C-alpha cells in the first residue's frame with residue numbers, strides 16, 4: 001500500500017483495502033508526530049515518500065491521556081453484531097482545543113468515504129505540498145476529472161455519480177463537526193477487517209479491482225462528543241453508569257470502552273458481563289452470574305461466599321480484575337448487586353466499594369426490568385422470597401457509582417424527529433393525545449414492492465418459530481441446510497448453554513425467496529438488522545464470475561473467462577466452510593436482469609453495437625455462468641438481495657460464514673461458532689430484537705405483556721415510514737415511577753461539561769470531572 005498526504009485535505013490510497021486505510025492513518029500521524037517531537041511508538045519503515053521514512057504502527061500503542069498533549073486512543077466501531085470483528089488500534093492525536101483543521105479530519109473523510117480514491121502510481125507521488133495542493137485544487141475545481149462513484153445496484157451501468165459533490169459535502173460536514181466539538185476532545189475511531197479471498201494483500205494495482213462485494217469493511221463510526229466524553233471518563237478510572245433512550249449508541253460506546261480498557265490493562269483485568277446471555281453475547285462477554293461464580297445468587301452472602309470458595313477460578317477472577325463491565329443493567333436485581341459488593345470486598349480484602357474495582361455500567365431502565373426472584377429450592381426453600389429491586393436502588397450502587405450520565409443524541413431515528421418525540425413520550429409513560437393519534441395512523445400495511453415484508457415482532461419464541469417455519473414451508477423449492485461449526489474450551493454442556501444465547505442458529509434452513517436478516521455489520525449499507533431476500537444459492541467462484549460480468553457489461557465471454565481465471569489463481573483456499581445439506585439449485589433468470597438492462601447512461605455506445613451480437617453475447621454469458629454453477633462442487637451460499645437503509649434501494653451480496661466468539665478476561669476463547677450471519681426474519685422475538693435497528697417492523701401490541709416491551713419493540717424502527725403498529729393501547733405503555741424519578745436526576749455529558757466549562761475548566765474537563773466525582 002502506498003499512500004501519501006497530498007495536502008491537508010485529500011489523501012490518495014493506492015488500494016482501498018481496509019487494513020491499508022489504517023496504515024494510511026498511522027503514517028499520517030506518525031509523520032506529524034515525528035515532526036513535532038511527540039512521536040512515541042512505531043513499527044517498521046515500509047515506504048519512502050518525499051524522501052522521508054514513513055513509520056507504521058503494527059502494535060497497538062498504550063492508552064495515555066495528557067492534557068493538551070498527544071493521546072493515544074483506541075479504535076471503536078459499531079459492532080452491533082453479536083461479536084466484535086477483528087479490530088485494530090491506532091494512534092490518534094487529540095486536542096482539547098478543537099475547531100482547527102488537522103490531518104485527522106482529513107483522514108476521517110477518507111475513512112468515511114465509500115468511493116474508491118484515485119490511485120497514484122509511484123512516480124506520481126508528490127514531492128512537496130505545493131505541488132500536491134495544486135493537484136487537489138485542480139480536482140476540486142473541475143468535477144469532470146473526479147472519478148465516478150458507482151453505487152451498488154442490480155445494474156452497474158445504472159448509477160454512476162460524480163464524485164465531486166460527495167467530496168465537497170464531506171469536507172463541509174467535517175468542518176462543521178469540528179466546530180461543534182469545541183468542548184470535548186475528539187477521537188477518531190476506526191476499525192476494519194479484511195477477509196476477502198486473496199485480495200487486498202500487498203501492493204498490487206490489479207487487486208484494487210476487487211469487486212466491492214468481495215471486500216467487506218466495517219464503516220468506521222466516529223463517536224459523538226458525548227460518547228467520547230464518557231469514554232474518557234472510563235479511561236480515567238471513574239466508576240460510572242451511562243444510559244440513554246433506545247438508539248443513543250450505548251452499545252456502540254460500550255464496545256469502544258471495552259476495547260480501550262483492554263488496551264489500557266493487561267489480560268485478566270477487564271471483565272465483560274451483562275445481565276442476560278443474549279446481551280452478554282452482544283458484547284462478547286459472559287453473564288454477570290457466571291462471572292460471579294455464585295450460581296443463581298440466591299441466599300445470604302455467607303452461603304454465596306462458601307459457594308464461591310469452592311469455585312477457585314471465579315474466586316481468583318474477583319481478586320484479579322480491575323474493571324467490571326455490566327451491560328443491560330436494567331435486568332439486574334439490586335439485591336444481587338449488594339451481594340456482589342460484599343463478595344468483592346471480602347475476596348479482595350478491601351473495604352472500598354466493590355473492593356476497589358472500577359464499575360462501568362450501561363443500560364436503560366425504561367427497557368426490560370429486573371426479573372423477579374423465584375423461590376429458592378433445596379435447603380433454602382424455607383427462606384423468604386426476595387422482591388427484586390432496581391439496581392439503582394441498591395446500597396452498592398449508591399456507594400460505587402461515581403458518575404451517572406445520560407446520552408441525549410438519538411442516532412437510530414435521527415431522520416424522523418417526530419418519531420423520536422413519540423418514543424420519548426411513551427418511554428416515560430406520559431403519552432399525549434397527539435402521540436396516540438400518530439401511532440394510530442401507523443396501522444396501514446407497509447410497502448412490499450421490493451419483495452421484503454416487515455419483520456413482525458412477537459413476545460414469545462414459540463410464536464416466532466411458528467411464523468418463520470410456516471412461511472418457509474410455503475415457499476417452493478428445496479430447503480438448504482447450513483449447520484454451524486462450534487468449538488471452544490468450555491465443556492460441552494456449558495458450551496451448549498452459552499451457544500443457545502447466540503443469535504446465529506445451529507441449524508439454518510433457507511430457501512430461495514426466504515426473508516432473512518443480517519446479524520453482523522459489514523459496511524455502511526449492510527448492517528446488523530438489514531433485511532433481505534435470498535435470491536439464489538451460488539458458490540464463491542460462480543459469484544466471482546457473476547460480479548465480473550456486472551463490472552464489465554460490455555466484455556465478451558472470452559474476456560470474462562480470462563479475467564475470471566486470473567482471479568481464480570489469486571484466491572486462497574477457504575479456511576473454514578460449513579457443514580451443509582444441499583439440494584440441487586439452479587440460477588434463476590432474475591439474477592441476469594442486469595445483462596438486459598437498457599437503461600444506461602451510455603446509450604450511444606449500445607445503439608452502435610449490433611443488437612444480435614449483443615443478444616448472443618448475453619445468452620453465452622448466461623450459459624457460461626450456468627455451466628460454472630452446475631459443475632462446481634463447492635458449497636453454495638445464499639445470494640441475498642438486501643434492502644438498504646434508505647428503505648428503497650437494494651444490494652446483492654453472497655453471504656459467507658462468519659465467526660462469533662466469547663472470551664474470558666484472559667481472552668481465551670470459551671465458545672466459538674461459525675455460521676452464516678443470517679436468521680430467518682419474517683418474524684423476530686422482541687427479546688432478540690433488542691439492540692437491533694430494523695428498516696421495516698410490524699408490532700402488534702395486543703401480544704405485549706411486560707413493562708418496557710412495547711417501548712423496546714417500537715424503538716427498533718428507524719422511522720414511522722418503516723413501522724406498522726396494530727392495537728396501540730395506551731394502557732400497555734407504563735413506566736415505573738421509581739424509574740421516572742431516577743431519570744429526573746440524571747445529567748447529560750454536555751451539561752456536566754458546561755458546568756465545568758463555566759467554572760473555568762477548559763483544558764482538561766475530563767480530569768476535573770473525575771476529580772469532582774464522589775471519592
Ligand SMILES: Nc1ncnc2c1ncn2[C@@H]1O[C@H](COP(=O)(O)OP(=O)(O)OP(=O)(O)O)[C@@H](O)[C@H]1O
Nearest residue numbers: 078222223224246247248249250251252411412691
Ligand atoms: N456515534 C455514532 N455515529 C453514528 N451512528 C451511531 C453512533 N452511535 C451509534 N450509532 C448508530 O445508532 C444505532 C443505534 O446504536 P446502538 O445499538 O449502540 O444504540 P443503543 O443505545 O445501544 O440502542 P438500544 O438501547 O436500542 O439497544 C446503530 O445503528 C448505530 O450504528
